[in-house]
Amino acid sequence: MATSKRRGGGGGGAGGEKKDLFHVVHKVPAGDSPYVRAKHLQLVEKDPEAAVVWFWKAINSGDRVDSALKDMAVVMKQQDRAEEAIEAIRSFRHLCSRQAQESLDNLLIDLYKKCGKVDEQIELLKQKLKMIYLGEAFNGKATKTARSHGKKFQVSVQQETSRVLGNLGWAYMQQNNYAAAELVYRKAQTIEPDANRACNLGLCLIKQSRHEEARQALHDVLLRRISGSDDDKVVARAEQLLHETEPVMHTSSPLDAGLSIASEEIMERLDIVLSEWTPFRSRRLPVFEEISTLRDQIAC
Template identity: 50%
Template sequence: MAVVMKQLNRSDEGIEAIKSFRYLCPSESQDSIDNLLLELYKKSGRIQEEAELLEHKLKTLEHDTHYGGRITIAKRSHGKQINLTIEQEKARILGNLAWVHLQLHNYGTAEQHYRNALSLEPDNNKLCNLAICLMRMDRIQEAKSLIEDVRLRGCLFQHLSSPSR
């Protein structure tokens, strides 16, 4: 029902439906429900609630109560099942949390989350977003350095992936 509400641009009603009925769903489906709830929060502009849920997901992951000590977890992305390491999932959540804090103008918190995410998994998108964060904090030279790193990595990747002549 919440998915249909999302498709009908009735995100707030979808959020209320999830909050009202999620207790009826088995524990194995709670992560999927959280992911749908995050999409609904994002779509309806409820950024603070999105941040709170991401914090909760991060704490759950760190305390390993949801994944039972597994090294990898199965996730669905765009209809396909993918396997992520716990570190990759943590980096994904940290990156999303950093983005939310960037939107909330909590630049110091966003910077911390981006740096933690990058320590787990290097990613040019997170580096660029960290540079934006640094610019907003008037740390222009540091931001320029990050952008240059991203540019050089992109050139190196293109060079390594192009066929030899």
């Protein structure tokens, strides 16, 4: 590859400065390894098919395997090859470092969602909650650095828990399991209120014909009182959902009492875990053992 030869040279002076600027502008690493070639094909030459080939070569040669596997899965997802990406992560994640496992899980969740694999998505989200309960989230740290639109920011365990619960709620919604969805949405909102999740909770309640409660859930979004309610699209969605409650106000249907009582008790224990969370705390906590019973109670 001619371009890689130009990148791989060790010239100095003005030529070296131009080469460094090239890597900065195109956000590609320096060198001439399989991984570098893959990134150049992906980001500069815009050739995803060839990039995947070189990502495979990087993985097989042990060249930046963590990054190669994650980047290859992302490119495959963009090519509508999500099933292949899932199999690649499952087959080769054992070659990756411990620090890479969490981001690989996040990728898998997105891929499961794209493929409509709801059961797999739910199981993986539960595993992520288990790591939080055991004090192993963020590789044992209280916060992690995340990136969005090129900017870095810190995410706390509480914020991550709320996000995971929100994703779990949406997955239950796809199964029409509205009682389970309501449970996890309400818990997510007690940890960190969010306008989009409030809309999802409102939709969940509407699906259960509990329209007055749905209006209450949407109230703070319409008044722009919670995080994310400054987004006009989210407020418009809340208004649309509110409109759906108007023709059948004051109607409701009861929850499955056994499900609600058992699950609420479980979720109350989550508050204790989060308030006392420290990295690698005792693994004898009974919390996840009890929460795992949700598999029989609300994941069916």
